[in-house]
Amino acid sequence: MNIYQSDPKVACSSTADPNSFAYVACTKRWPDIIRDAADDIEQGGERRGDAEAKKIAGRIRDLAHDLETDAPIEPFEHGLSGVTEYNDELGRLGCVSWLNCKWLFAECYIYRYIACLFAESTHWKGYDVFENAKRGAFTSSSKAVDELATRFMELREELHSKEGNEQQKKLLFVEILEICLWGNATDLSLLGTLDMAQLANRQGRQAIKESQKNIIDNDIDALWKDVATFNHKRVDIILDNAGFELFADLLFASFLIESGMASTVVLHPKDFGWFVSDVTMNDIKGLLGQMKDMNVDKITKLAEYWEGLFASRQFETFEHSFWTTAHPYCRMPYAAPDLLKELQKSDLVVFKGDLNYRKLTGDVHWPSTTPFQAAICPLSQQGLRVLTLRTNKADVCVGLEPGMEERLNKEAGGPAWRRSGKYAVISYCN
């Protein structure tokens, strides 16, 4: 079977295009990320700086150099877990170099490459080179965490108040969904240079309210029509970033449980450090620990409440290696039929963040008025209800009304609106 058969017949975002965000990412952003990773294992902490660490750091730095000199992308050595699929696609792409490659493939390759260096080491197996950065980012978000925790408590009371009617329930649902959406605006791979005050300005409740007008494709009414009557359903969340975004995701997940809309929320983390800030199993535990370490009564209580939801299996986790392949999600029916089968048990599958959106849409140059449902084909034909909550941090964007792209180009003076994280989509298809 040809797993590539349903790839969109539209040109991919490519690092070869000097006007693209892919080009900026490859020439500037990735080398910085890669060198930070090398620094992490060489500097500070016990075992850091040992001979093996130096060797791994050296190979990571070589990778940065390869990017900067536009070296060919080499196949992985066989035998390591997860590399066959990369090598197969690389074989299909032919002779590609860092500045002449599908953006999606090249970027995923980097994180797989780094994971392989740890996997084949003796003392560093399973090491997450981004963990320290992830923990630090959560600490910087403490102001917004405090504010949103307070708001969540109020919201929970409003939800359970006797006067609550359907219209009110919808308003609360929209509010918590938007908290979850904008949690995606401040991930490390894009905004690593913000200081604490700037971060707080982007994350608080006021910022969320003001950003409502920046949701450029908003299917919330169609979504509500389907979920308003949800009673003890299963919702799956394909997670994106750790720390603050995961905190916002868990607020949304607990709203679903508290409201009775869901009896189970299944969380899908990554199986190794991915795109700098993505959630691994370890990050879920890490978040709960960090919340308790804040020594703020209401946040400790919230962490304990979530621990209870995990213990009672109202919150569950499900790991699958498909999420750390370079496959766009149109290949899921052929490349990961078991995962698709699992998601088909769900009543709503929520894809968080920019990379998930790129993979859903294939990361290609769709006209911006392409319906979301058409762009995520054939996943939209598999009986799933698909919701994506994404702040725009890459070129691909679909589901816009005619004329919207032109208005945005004017407003942002070019394509910056696609990449800045200022705009967002709530796209849904059933």
Ligand code: F6P
């Ligand atoms: O290069 C920036 C970038 O890594 C994009 O490639 C990617 O889509 C995004 O950041 C990650 O964003 P998110 O965490 O929302 O998926």
Ligand code: MG
């Ligand atoms: Mg991410």
